[in-house]
Amino acid sequence: MEEKREQWGSKLGFILAAVGSAVGLGNIWRFPYVAYTNGGGAFLIPYFFAIFTAGIPLLILEYGMGHKYKGSTPLAIARANKKWEWLGWWPTISAFIILAYYSMILSWATNYLTFSFSKKWGDDSNAFFHNDFLQLTSSPFEFGKMIWPILLGIALIWAINWFICYKGVKGGIEKANKILLPTLITIMIIITVRAVTLNGATTGLNTLFAPDWSMVMKPKVWIAAYGQVFFSLSLAMGIMMTYSSYLPKKTDINNSAFMTAFANCGFEFLSAIAVFAILGYMAASQNLPMSEVVSSGVGLAFVVFPKVFSTMGILGTILGSLFFLCLIFAGITSSVSLTEAVAAPFSDKFGIEKNKMVTIICIIGFVISSVFATGAGLYLLDIIDNFINNYGIVVVGLLEVLLIGWIVKPKKIREHTNKISYFKIGSWWDITIKYLTPAILIFMLVQSTITEIKNPYGGYPILSLFLYGWSIIGIGVIGALLLAKRPWKDKQI
Numbered sequence: 001m002e003e004k005r006e007q008w009g010s011k012l013g014f015i016l017a018a019v020g021s022a023v024g025l026g027n028i029w030r031f032p033y034v035a036y037t038n039g040g041g042a043f044l045i046p047y048f049f050a051i052f053t054a055g056i057p058l059l060i061l062e063y064g065m066g067h068k069y070k071g072s073t074p075l076a077i078a079r080a081n082k083k084w085e086w087l088g089w090w091p092t093i094s095a096f097i098i099l100a101y102y103s104m105i106l107s108w109a110t111n112y113l114t115f116s117f118s119k120k121w122g123d124d125s126n127a128f129f130h131n132d133f134l135q136l137t138s139s140p141f142e143f144g145k146m147i148w149p150i151l152l153g154i155a156l157i158w159a160i161n162w163f164i165c166y167k168g169v170k171g172g173i174e175k176a177n178k179i180l181l182p183t184l185i186t187i188m189i190i191i192t193v194r195a196v197t198l199n200g201a202t203t204g205l206n207t208l209f210a211p212d213w214s215m216v217m218k219p220k221v222w223i224a225a226y227g228q229v230f231f232s233l234s235l236a237m238g239i240m241m242t243y244s245s246y247l248p249k250k251t252d253i254n255n256s257a258f259m260t261a262f263a264n265c266g267f268e269f270l271s272a273i274a275v276f277a278i279l280g281y282m283a284a285s286q287n288l289p290m291s292e293v294v295s296s297g298v299g300l301a302f303v304v305f306p307k308v309f310s311t312m313g314i315l316g317t318i319l320g321s322l323f324f325l326c327l328i329f330a331g332i333t334s335s336v337s338l339t340e341a342v343a344a345p346f347s348d349k350f351g352i353e354k355n356k357m358v359t360i361i362c363i364i365g366f367v368i369s370s371v372f373a374t375g376a377g378l379y380l381l382d383i384i385d386n387f388i389n390n391y392g393i394v395v396v397g398l399l400e401v402l403l404i405g406w407i408v409k410p411k412k413i414r415e416h417t418n419k420i421s422y423f424k425i426g427s428w429w430d431i432t433i434k435y436l437t438p439a440i441l442i443f444m445l446v447q448s449t450i451t452e453i454k455n456p457y458g459g460y461p462i463l464s465l466f467l468y469g470w471s472i473i474g475i476g477v478i479g480a481l482l483l484a485k486r487p488w489k490d491k492q493i
Contacts, residue, residue, distance in 0.1 A: 005245065006168055006169040006246050006354075007246050007247070008170060008246050008247060009174055011252070011256070013177070013178065014244075014256065016177040017173050017174060017177045017243060017333075018234075019177075019260055019263045019264060020181045020333030020334070020336070020337065021243070021333060021337030021338075022232060022233050022234050022264040023264055024232070024234075024331060025105060025331055026232050027264070027267050027271050027330065028275070029296055029297050029300045030297065031228060031232065031272055032208065032271060032272040032276055032296070033294065033295065033297070033300070034228050036208055038225070039214075039216060040207070040210045040211050041211035042211035042215050042216050043215070043224075046216065046222045046225035046226075047229070049225070050225040050230075051229055053432055054432075054437050055230070055235070055261050056257050057432045057437060058230075058233075058236075058397065058400075058437065059235070059240060059260055060253065060257045060413075060417060060425065061413060061433060062235065062241045063241075063244040063256060063417070064413040065404070066240065066243065066244030066245040066247075067244045067251065067416070067420075068412075071245050072092075072238070072241070072245060072348050073089075073091060073341065073345060074483070075488075076088065077241075077403070078484075078488070080404075080408045081403065084403050086480040087399050088238065088241075088480075089345065089480035089481075089483040090392070090476050090477060090479075090480040091237050091238035091341075091396045092238045092342055092345045092480075093476045093479045093480060094238075094392045094396070094476050095238050095341045096338075096342045096365065097472060098385075098388060099161075099342065099369075100371075100372065101369070101372055101381045101385065102335050102338065103154045103335065104154055104369060104372035104377055104381060106327075106332065107150050107151075107153025107154045107156070108302060109324050109331065110156060110157070113321060113324040116321045119306075119317070121306045123310070125304075125310070128306075129302045129303050129306075133150075134375070134377065135147055136375055136376075136378055136379075137374075137375035137376050139379070140379035140460060140461070140464040141461075141464065142375065142376060143374040143376045144374055146373055147374065147377075148373075150373040154370065157335065158366040158369065159362075160332060161335055162339075162358060164336045164339075165339045165362075166355050169246045169340075173336055173337075173340060176336060180329050184326060188267070188270050188271060188326055191322055191326065192270055192273050194315075195273070195277035196273065198278065198280070198281035200281045203280040203283060203290065204276040204277050204279045204280020204281065205273065205280065207276060207279075207280065207290040208272060208273075208276040219443075222440075223444050223447055226440055226441075226444060230393065230394070231393065232264060233264055236397035237341060237396075238342075239337045239338065239340070239341040242341045242344045243337065243341075252421045253417040253420060253421050254417050255422055255423050258423070275300070278308055279308075281308065282311070286311075298378070305323060306320065343357045343358045344357075346360075349489065350489055351489030380468055382458060383457065383458065383460060383464060383468040383469050384468055384472055386469065387457075387465075387469035387473055388472065388473075390448045391445070391473050392472075392473055394441055394444055394448070398438055398441040398442065398445065401433050410430040410433045410434060411430060
């Protein structure tokens with residue numbers, strides 16, 4: 001089996017694919033807001049601390065595991081310790097659920113790309129987005145009708161995922177990232193250069209980078225920094241372990257981890273400058289304080305920015321179309337990696353040909369995604385995303401470091417990566433994996449749980465949080481345990 005495993009065409013191809021996976025929608029609409037609300041320039045202290053104490057160590061761990069044990073996440077973990085195989089299946093199931101709603105957001109971006117030419121959202125971008133476009137119902141239990149433009153967009157995204165992954169690791173994913181990632185970065189540079197020359201841009205940038213040093217002492221700021229690094233690097237989603245399993249025998253793993261982390265970090269800064277320069281322009285043109293125009297996530301991309309583009313004439317049309325193209329490209333490089341992270345484990349486990357598995361995953365995925373094309377789509381996205389990010393991914397990350405730190409032993413992975421890497425890592429890495437990262441992740445988890453008990457998320461009815469939140473976590477765990485019990489085809493363990 002190992003001899004037949006696909007390989008990347010080059011180390012650059014792997015780095016581009018890993019960076020493509022890490023660079024997603026969160027870099028563009030999450031990081032700027034997280035930095036702004038957590039001390040601006042002062043946030044960079046916990047942020048870089050988090051990169052060096054969690055981001056890079058965990059990347060080395062996942063790259064090292066995938067490369068050493070030459071398998072997708074469940075196979076690599078099972079080869080390291082058979083009893084823990086289920087820990088590889090949980091992020092695989094989570095990745096599939098993320099894919100289902102991610103395709104809906106990309107469908108919105110695709111629709112908005114066409115809207116940007118005529119500024120179809122009109123004068124009230126908020127009412128247009130929620131009422132006309134999403135046809136949002138009044139509760140998470142009221143699904144309303146199917147919204148066809150959104151469903152068509154979802155179908156298109158799944159077709160793109162299928163096409164790229166069907167072509168294989170080298171001929172599909174690597175080729176696509178060699179085109180999409182440089183294009184994405186070029187578009188973002190164009191947007192940033194134009195944005196910083198807008199009237200009011202300096203106000204926006206001062207708001208973003210002005211340091212509030214008092215915030216550095218607050219635990220919630222450190223949790224936000226670790227959360228951002230964790231989610232934006234695609235850690236504990238089954239992606240990086242699977243991707244590194246396609247690397248040739250002699251590849252500089254340690255250096256690759258540093259390059260992935262810093263490339264992702266660079267793109268986050270670029271996005272933050274563009275976003276806050278444009279928000280500064282909006283504040284100046286409408287004579288509003290910055291605090292009133294700043295938002296994040298879906299609201300920033302589909303309500304605030306369209307409103308800004310409407311005030312810019314022909315420039316707004318150009319910047320608007322480039323911005324939504326940016327979202328689509330950033331999203332596709334991530335959704336392709338999620339598709340691969342779901343298809344590869346099933347292909348490894350059941351001996352089903354990879355192409356066939358990709359086709360099956362994409363068909364089932366499209367059917368499940370169609371639920372998000374209803375009037376309750378935004379509610380479902382909000383609840384599921386919160387629970388998967390705050391509980392699913394964090395718990396998987398915690399269990400990963402406990403498994404490697406205390407059972408497999410970090411020295412085993414470190415010696416493997418050092419043997420093939422130009423840059424050697426010392427025993428500081430073992431200490432980080434054994435003590436520091438687990439302590440931080442436990443703290444994050446406890447804080448999230450306390451907050452959830454005190455104030456149930458988003459003011460939603462408790463039943464909807466149980467049905468779309470906790471039960472999704474439950475499905476991940478139960479599904480993982482059941483899959484781990486099934487025998488491996490060709491006795492690969």
